[in-house]
Amino acid sequence: MWPEIGHFALILALIVSGVQAPALFIAARASTPGAGDFARRASILVFALVAASFFILMHAYAVSDFSVLNVFENSHTAKPFIYKLTGTWGNHEGSMLLWALVLALFSAMLAIQDRAIPPSLHILTLAVQATIITAFLAFILLTSNPFERFIPSPADGQGLNPLLQDIGLAIHPPFLYLGYVSFSVPFSFAVAALIRGRADAVWARLVRPWALAAWTFLTIGITLGSWWAYYELGWGGWWAWDPVENASFMPWLAGVALIHSVRVVERCDTMKAWAILLAILTFSLSLIGTFLVRSGVLTSVHAFAVDPARGVFILMILIAAIGGSLTLFAMRATVLKPTGAFELVSRETSLILNNLFLIAASATVFVGTFYPLFIDVLSGQKISVGAPYFNIVFTPIAGFTFFVAAIGALLPWKKASLGAAFQRLIYPGAAALAGAVIVAVMVDRHRVIGAVAVALIVWLAGGALVDIASRVKLFRAPFGDVLSRARGLPRAAWGAALAHGGLALFALGAASISLWKSEEIALMNEGDEISVAGYQVTLVSVEDIAGPNYVAERALFNAAKNGNTISLSGERRFYPVRGMQTTEAAIKPQLFGDLYINFGENSGSGWPVRAFFNPLVGLLWWGAAIAVIGGALSISDRGRKPARVRKTTQTTVRPETAPQEAGA
Amino acid sequence: MRRFLVLLPLLLFAGVGVFFAYGLKRDPSNIPSQLINRPLPHFELAAIEGRDEGLASMDFGGEVMLLNVFASWCLSCQIEHPVLMELSRQNAVPIHGLNWKDKPGDGKAWLDRLGNPYTRIGDDWNGRVAIDLGVTGAPETFVIDRNGRVRYKFIGPITPQAWEEELAPLIEELRGQ
Incomplete structure (x- = not known):
């Protein structure tokens, strides 16, 4: 009976949000009194209903209720309990329900948020949110109902993809969804701003935390995903430019541009149409990401549930959301008039420049991702675009972005003097040069690319450091003064510096692994030795x-270097229920990188063994973690003026009863 | 100028949308096989446990035949199986089976339970022959003409509709050649 209740709750949620959306659009037009209360209650109700439905589905997974088709297809009694629970979203229907849940959660949070927000903006934004929720609930109920029954119920389920039985994979999709869906709020704010014909500092301050939250969640999700790929997929890499990875990376890039351009709107009331366009673009890319995974237009290790009916429905949502908002943009964007101005040499200019680089980067990823589709449609040829394209096209753009980012962080708003900026840029410049020389002399004498990469990375990190150092007057004021200045710095300043610093560390990890990775492949029997990056690796035993x-084969390796021996073990697992194999690579993090070994099937003459040394790979995760902390700090910074205001109760004035709380 | 600029994103999206709409009709996993119009690669496979007759590339030729890749762990094969049974009952076309990466005994148990539509079955326990054939998953079915050449690769379970619309006409045509 529970699944029916869950199904019913979902239908109710669709009805409530389906009524809420048009009602709020009308209410915003007519400025109906009480519309705010209605919006709030309806949003909370929709969230409660979707949450009930989601947890009922999770319950069906927890108790292995195979009379529910979705549970039968994706679960199995032999699965560890935690993966039964995470299996709720390890499939198409459940993951779409999670999508809707997060969407409803954010709408409810937006509905009850206590920051000063013009009522008509609030109601319009909630109206757009309700429209999106309605579309997705309709999609779930019409094409992907997770509560469909399967009677008579079978004795056991069909298992879950063993690749999905991993903690990294179990938790990275929810973070990606949190990121994708958070971008719906800036999108709704953007559409509302277009309808109202107004985008100002208040608007920007409202959008900023959501854009930051979306970016932070997306960063966590993408990092966890690549961490999973690194540990679980066993090919020694962490990023493959797979279509679905790209799908999460495009909104990430556009989101970085959005965060920075919203700052410009906030600070100097210009570039409004651009910021609105970016808000539309980020969410559009998030939707396209969903389309990509759910419709099967491109092949990928991630693409499950290839069903044309679903693809058509999602395409309709895409056309309505993106086409609708862009039509509105074409009609209304010229209404938004800038009031502020800035000079050529200013932080604004550098932010615009970097916005363009970021969008160019996003566009190159887009083109590379969809090129096979374009070619297939145009000529019927099947091609694939691999990592070389992305590495060649993307890397230089990233380099330019790094170069400008450090300058931008050190320029003041509106008007900067070149001389003063130059003085502050001397330190990062000198450090970058030193870094380049060290790399060229000590690490890699043959390729200039390594030196250039390290110089740009040091330059970016140096810019962030000098920014903080000059704000706290490091070395120029007494130490106690410096400390109190550091405490007094806005959290957004720390956030920005940490995000840039984290990005620099991350890039250092990415650059070293792609430039200076060592790899050795050999057919080995027990007792054989190979050497990689100075390690003597012995295959000790396979059992x-x-x-x-x-069932699994476990291989034990010993690796000796400079008289120290470390031992590590890897596995090749076979899951009989699905007839699938997975690998658990043998990984031992060392001071300057990971020793990473995997092995294949014994063909009679030995086990094929691949041993890698991945230098500084840990910086990928640590850099991302630091950037995430930066994002979180910036979210917690509520802007220069505390935007919190007392709630104005316009509803009823009760003359007889004195307000009792007043004295307490 | 500004009027045109604000219209630009919409125009770009319209272009991309057209591609998405067309893309939905295409199956990107349907990669044309490299073996089309080439002779079947040479192989000789033992019989699966509990059966006598194995399968070799020499068994093909003389008439149009199907080579069907199946495994007991493959769910789509179970979906396809009744269709193959029906075809073998009607003597529509000889079907040979390639039992792909099954444990000893599993293939026989599966066939004993569901019935055997195959004329001969080869035991490809380590998947070597499947690699030569470019098999991407099970089930997959190759149409082999009377000269022993691969003429078509069908990916996924054969449905009655796919049989009527794709395979049966092709087999008729090949018989006529």
Whole structure:
């Protein structure tokens, strides 16, 4: 009976949001009194209903209720309990329900938020949110109902893809969804601003935390995803330019541009149409990402549930959301008039420049991702665009972005003097030069690219450091003074510096792994040795073991360097229920990188062994973590003016009863 | 100028949207096989446990035949299986089976339970022959003409509709050649 209640709750949620959306558009036009209360209650109700439905589905997974088709297809009694729960969103229907849940959650949060927000902007924004929710609930109910019954219920389920039985994979999609869906709020704000014909500093301050939150969640999701790919997929890399990876990376890039351009709107009331366009673009790219995974237009390790009916429905949502908002943009964007101005040498200019670089980067990823589709449609040829294209086209753009980002961080708003900026840029410049020389002499004498990459990375990190150092007057004021200045700095300043610094560390990891990775492949028997990056790697033994729902071969390796021996083990698992194999690579993090070994099937003459040394790969995760902390700090900074105001109760004035709380 | 600039994003999206709409009709996993119009690669496979007759590339030729890749762990194969049973009952076309990466005994148990539509079955326990054939997953079916050449690769379970519309006409045509 529970699944029916869940299904019913979902239908109710669709009805409520389907009524809420047009009602709010009308109410905003007529400035109906009480519309705010209605919007608030309806949003909370929709969230409660979707949440009930989601947790009922999760319950069906927890108790392995195979009379629910979705549970039967994606779960199995032999699965560890935690993966039964995470299996709720490890499939198409459940993941779309999670999407809707997060969307409803954010709408409810937006509905009850206590920051000063013009009522008509608030109601219009909630109206757009309700429209999106309605579309997605309709999609779930019409094409992907997770509560469909399967009677008579079978004794056991069909298991879950064993690749999905991993903690990294179980938790990275929810973070990606949090990121994708958070971008719906800036989108709704943008559409509302176009309808109202107004975007100002208040608007920008409202959008900023959502854009930052979306970016932060997306960063967490993407990092966890590549961490999973690195640990679980066993090919020694962390990023493959797979269509679905790209799908999450495009809104990330556009989101970075959005965060920075919203700052410009906030600070100097210009570039409004651009910021609105970016808000539309980021969410559009998030939707396209969903389309990509759900419709099967491109092949990918991630693409599950290839169903044309779903693809058509999502395409309709895409056309309505993106086409609708862009039509509105074409009609209304010219209404938005800038009031502020800035000079050529200013932080604004550098932000615009970097916005363009970021959009160019996003566009190159877009073109590379969809090129096979374009070619297939135009000529019927099947081609694939691989990492070389992305590395060649994307890397220089990233380099330019780094170069400008450090300058921008050190320029003041509106008007800057070149001389003063130059003085502050001397330190990062000198450090970058030193870094380049060190790399060219000590690490890599043959390729100039390594030196250039390290110089740009040091330059970016140096810019962030000098920014903070000059704000706290490091070395120029007494130490106690410096400390109190550091405490007094706005959290957004720390956030920006940490985000730039984290990005620099991340880039250092990415650059070293792609430039200075060592790799060795050999056919090995027990007792054989190979050497990689100075390590003498011995295959000690291979034995058969049995896990809870798989059987495996476990290989033991010893690696010796400078008299120290470390041992590490990897596995090749076979999951009989799905007939699938997975690998658990043998990984031992060392001071300057990871020793990473995996092995294949013994063909009779030995096990094929691939040993890598991945230098500084840990910086990928640490850099991303620091950037995430920066994002979180910036979110917690509510802007220069505290935007919190007392709620104005316009509803009823009760003359007889004195307000009792007043004295307390 | 500004009027045109604000219209530009919409125009770009319209262009992309057209491609998406067309893209939905195409199946990107349907990669044309490199083996089309080439002779079947040479192989000789033992029989699966509990059966006598294995399968070799020499068994093909003389008449149009199907080579069907199946496994007991493959769910789509179970969906396809009744269609193959029906075809073998009607003597529509000889079907040979390639039992792909199954554990000893599993293939036989599966066939004993569901019935055997295959004339001969080869045991490709380590997937070597499947690699030579460029098999991307199970089930997959190759149409082999009377000269032993691969003429078509069908990916996924054969449905009655796919049989009527794709495979049966092709087989008729090949028989006529």
